[in-house]
Amino acid sequence: MTFLSKAAGIAAVSLALVGAPALAEGFPDRPMEFVAGYGPGGGHDTMLRTMARLMEQENIVDVPINVVNKEGGSSAVAMGYLNARKESPYYLMSITSSHIATPLTSNIGLNYADFTPIARIGIDPELLVVNTAKGYESLADLKAEGRMLNVGGTATGSIEHIVTMQLAEKTGMELNFIPFQGDGEVVTALLSNQIDFAITNPGPVSDYLSSDKFKALAISTEERIDSLPDVPTFSEQGADIKISLFRGLTAAPGISDEERDALIAMVTKLFETEAWQKEYIEPNAVVPLVVTGQEFTDYLAETEAVYRETLGDLGMLGN
Amino acid sequence: MDALSNLMMGFGEILTPFNIAIIFAAGLIGTVVGALPGLGPSAGIALMLPLTFGMPEASGLCLLTGVYMGTMYGGRITSILINAPGDAPAIITALEGYPMMQQGRGAMALGISAFSSFIGGLFGLLVLIFAAPIIASYAIYLGPPEYFLLMATGLGTVMLLAGDQIAKAFLVTCLGVLVSTFGSDYVSGQIRFAFVPELIEGIDFVAIIIGLYGLGEVFYNLEKRVKLNLGKPGFRMKEFIPGKAELSEAAAPTLRGSLLGTLIGIVPGAGATVATFLDYALEKRLSKKPETFGTGNIAGLAGPEATNNAAVPGSLIPLITLGIPGSGGTAIMLGALIMFGMRPGPLLMTTSGDIVWAMIAGLVLANVFLLASNVLLIPVFVNLLRAVQGNLANVVIALCVVGAFSLAYSPFNIWIMLIFGVVGYLFKKNDYPTGPFILAVVLAPLAENYFRQSIMLGQGSAGIFLDRPISLTILIVMALIVVLSVVSQIRKSRKMRLAAAEGE
CATH class of the missing domain: 1.20.5 (Single alpha-helices involved in coiled-coils or other helix-helix interfaces)
Known part of the structure; x- marks a missing residue:
């Protein structure tokens, strides 16, 4: 028995050693799945589908890539889905701040450290967007309404929710946050004036901004950004809010270091292409600050600390 | 007629041998995918997505919409033949179609449903072609309060599905609501009843459907040694082409179903499944012989079948005019549009109008192909079933297991399906209705979420429903x-x- 299991162990180790260099070359050797924790048409979905298309187009992978939407539970559903695929390197999940916030606000028994962080793609600012028909021009106009305003965003405990609560705290406005399932629903609600304003990333509303159906009144970056030069920051308008969403990728729990490195190599190759800059980074107003592997894990740990404090202040920490 | 000239332009684009072949193939693939239990429109479109890379945009989109339409035709085949609905919108089809099959009228059920599918699809397409932008601009004014009332109406139809067993129906409805609460709740992010991590996602209702209907039926038939009445082998047209009597019985329900399916399909967030249940309830209410529902009523078959096909073009309306997907299938279509480098949103018709019109023309063509192929293939399906009848139980079980596995490519759903197979068997043996149960599983979570969103929109006051x-x-x-x-x-x-x- 002992001999056999030892032999098996040695065989496994040598297989792993032999397999290692080949891995990066031949990886992925079977179809991959990209997992989006939010509904189609939203930030996660658009990003993963663009990634899948460009990876094919730029010959970075030669296997089919399927994008699946596992929406719900402020990304808890997708985390559960990926967690069920332990040790399989063929899954990449897009993550944003909810990947950190949801485990803090709800007791889901999983957190970022259970997975295998791969890379941060960049930073995605939050916009305060109103329907142009309402005629609001600035934060002051919203405050002048003098009633409780309905705010749309995705998911409880999301960064949109935190921005909303900070805005209420810093300006004294009465705000009522309503979680919608996916950016598509938020856009619909704003289009039909069911909410007074939305907190959202630029991606899902860019077409509406350029056709003047929506107007962005504030952005959550430190300074104005090049792609939206006319949108003032929150700080300019006296509300000191500087939280942006990070966009990143994580893989299933328990994959080997070789597999992790192969995934990092795969996505890094994509991020260096011109097509990626042109077709994802620019249209979505993402600030491309890439970090990978351990560095990304450290970043997630820091982010978690910040969230723990903010959510604690807002009385939103779960047990 | 601006729309007509645009449509002609679209036809000009797609009437090439390559595109015609693509559309024809898409219809057939969609039919087969739809017929397999567990694989529905979302899965079909997702499977085809990689094939469209590298195709011209119009061909790629025609492939996807053709598959989408095809799954709606296909879903009815297994519903009628083996009582295993291929996907959620085909549940109602099984309620009336399978009894017809048991009476030896399976071929006729397939024939009638093919025709009403065609009319439903055509009606939806006409609305899409002539009224898309106007309708879409109104559809967005429906919000959570209206969705909630729609879902509540849907749940109310439980009593119509119940027949004379109100108490039993009420009991299984409650059970359905309970099953639907498993998993994470997106309004609060709280997880309910997740005893194993897989349950964080909740229970996939398609696995429940496959178990309840497909497997449950097999267990029941094994015990009763039921033999399907397949009639004599034959390929005669009059067995499956509906005659005057059938057509006149199916005509009005088909038209009503088409209208209802298109309208509900347009509303983002409602979808084809709710539409079929509402239409079934409507037909039962209008029927002079409501007691024949559940025993192979033609109106109850034709109406919902028209509904689910009409919902396809209906759900494309908010997608192409606003960039908002109204169903699982269109959600993947949205991704496809983005991948083709188009920007779905209010400007899509202006920036990529030619491609969108080519896609619509492709759908018109696909609908015609689908009617022809589905009618001509009926003898094949029926005789195929006849050939495997001796081993039908094995074939159905295999289809169910593969279907459940393919939902998330994990064995977890096979267990779910097995459990609900036993539940379905017990229901049937003790004469509990399955319709109210599955209706509650599908609609209760939607109703709950929309209700809570409504109350939040009303800032804590239920007055929002009256305002x-x-x-x-x-x-x-x-x-x-x-x-x-x-x-x-x-x-x-x-x-x-x-x-x-x-x-x-």
């Missing part, structure tokens, strides 16, 4: 229906008492 004109109208209509049915019940019982009194 909004559309929701108020729906409420008034609901109240009228309740009052009218109570009044008619009272009248009926009074008449019966009078008759009884006279008899004495």
Whole structure:
């Protein structure tokens, strides 16, 4: 028995050693799945589908890539889905701040450290967007309404929710946050004036901004950004809010270091292409600050600390 | 006629041998995918997505919409033949189609449903072609309060599906609501009843459907040693092409179903499944012989089948005019549009109008192909079933297991399906209706979420349901229906008492 299991162990180790260099070359050797924790048409979905298309187009992978939407539970559903695929390197999940916030606000028994962080793609600012028909021009106009305003965003405990609560705290406005399932629903609600304003990333509303159906009144970056030069920051308008969403990728729990490195190599190759800059980074107003592997894990740990404090202040920490 | 000239332009684009071949193939693939239990429109479109890379945009989109339409035709085949709905919108089809099959009228059920599918699809397409932008601009004014009332109406149809077993129906409805609460709740992010991590996602209702209907039926038939009445082998047209009598019985329900399917398909967030349940309830209400529902009623088959096909073009309307997907299938289409480098949103028709019109023309063509192929293939399907009849139980079990596995490519759903197979068997053996159960599983979570969003929008006040004109109208209509049915019940019982009194 002992001999056999030892032999098996040695065989496994040598297989792993032999397999290692080949891995990066031949990886992925079977179809991959990209997992989006939010509904189609939203930030996660658009990003993963663009990634899948460009990876094919730029010959970075030669296997089919399927994008699946596992929406719900402020990304808890997708985390559960990926967690069920332990040790399989063929899954990449897009993550944003909810990947950190949801485990803090709800007791889901999983957190970022259970997975295998791969890379941060960049930073995605939050916009305060109103329907142009309402005629609001600035934060002051919203405050002048003098009633409780309905705010749309995705998911409880999301960064949109935190921005909303900070805005209420810093300006004294009465705000009522309503979680919608996916950016598509938020856009619909704003289009039909069911909410007074939305907190959202630029991606899902860019077409509406350029056709003047929506107007962005504030952005959550430190300074104005090049792609939206006319949108003032929150700080300019006296509300000191500087939280942006990070966009990143994580893989299933328990994959080997070789597999992790192969995934990092795969996505890094994509991020260096011109097509990626042109077709994802620019249209979505993402600030491309890439970090990978351990560095990304450290970043997630820091982010978690910040969230723990903010959510604690807002009385939103779960047990 | 701006729309017509655009459509002609679209036809000009797609009438090439390559595109015609693509559309034809898409219809066939969609039919097969739809027929397999577990694989529905979302899965079909997702499977085809990689094939479209590298195709011209119009061809790629025609492939996807053709598959989408095809799955709606395909879903009815397994519903009717083996009582295993291929996907959620085909559940109702099984309720009426499978009894027809058991009576040896399976080929006719396939024929009638193919025709009503065609009319439903055509009707939806006409609305899409001529009225898309106008309708979409109104559809967005429906919000969580209206969705909630729509779902509540859907849940109300439980009583119509129940027949004369109100107590049993109520019990299984509660059970369905309980099953639907498993998993994470997106309004609060809380996880409910997740005993194993897989349950964080909740229970996939397609696995429940496959178990409840497909497997449950197999267990029941094994015990009863039921033999399907397949009639004599034959390929005669009159067995499956509906005659005058069938057509006149199916015509009005088909038209009503087409209208309802298109309307509900347009509303983002409602979808084809709710539409089929509402239409079934409507037909039962309007029927002169409501007691024949559940035993192979043609109106109950034709109406919902038209509904689910009409919902396909319906759900494309908000997608191409606003960039908002109204169903699982269109959600993947949205991704496809993005991948083709188009920007779905209010500007799509202006920036990529030519491609969108080519896609619409492709759908018109696909619908015609699908009618032809589905009618001509009926003898093949029926005789295929005849060939495997001796081993039908094995074939159905295999299809169910593969279907459940393919939902998330994990064995977890096979267990779910097995459990609900046993539940389905027990239901059937003890004469509990399955319709109310599955209806509750599908609609209860939607109703719950929309209700909570409504209350939040109302800032804690339920007055929001009365403040909004559309929701108020729906409420008034609901109240009228309740009052009218109570009044008619009272009248009926009074008449019966009078008759009884006279008899004495």
